[in-house]
Each structure stands twice: as C-alpha cells, then as structure tokens.
Amino acid sequence: MQYLLSFQSTHAAINAEKLLSALDPKVIPTPRNISAGCGISLLLTQTDATQIIAALNKIDLTRDIEYALYELDGTGWTLSNLPDANS
Numbered sequence: 001m002q003y004l005l006s007f008q009s010t011h012a013a014i015n016a017e018k019l020l021s022a023l024d025p026k027v028i029p030t031p032r033n034i035s036a037g038c039g040i041s042l043l044l045t046q047t048d049a050t051q052i053i054a055a056l057n058k059i060d061l062t063r064d065i066e067y068a069l070y071e072l073d074g075t076g077w078t079l080s081n082l083p084d085a086n087s
Helices: 010-019 048-057
Strands: 001-006 025-031 040-044 067-073 076-079
Touching: 001 010, 001 048, 010 040, 048 067
Parallel strands: none
Antiparallel strands: 001 040, 001 067, 025 040, 067 076
16 A cells, blocks of 8 residues: 655654655655645655554654654545554
8 A cells, every 4th residue: 555644834844754764765746636835745655554644653753843644545635543643
C-alpha cells in the first residue's frame, strides 16, 4: 500500500524527509485533491501504516511538524483514521 504525508509548510516537509530517511520517502507534488498548506508531500510505500506512525512517534515528529497521513485506496487518497495520525 502507498501512503502520503502532507504538510502545512515546505520547511516541515523537508525536515520530515530528513527525519524519516530510514523509510525511504520520496518527495512528490501534493495531489490537487488534497488540501495542504504547501505543495510538497512525502510518498511512502511501506506495507504497514503502523510502521510509519511508529517512526513519526519515535522521532517525536508529531510535536514539531503538523502533518496529515493519507492512504491510497480504490477511490484515490483517503485521510487515514489511524488513532495516532496527527491531522
């Protein structure tokens, strides 16, 4: 499954890319159907969303950077309803 992290600022997206380097994020333009404060998102192709959330919590990204986690399903990008997702 593919996941997307969108951010409120370009600065936040770049910081998150550095902090999440172990997950091999890819910087992509934010899809037009997702409203975010900046046009940069991170694409993650992890098979388990809990790995992404665990990595975010481990580096304490949730306190410093506001983000939204989306998952790609049959209808497009859907906001994740995982309990620890900061949105």
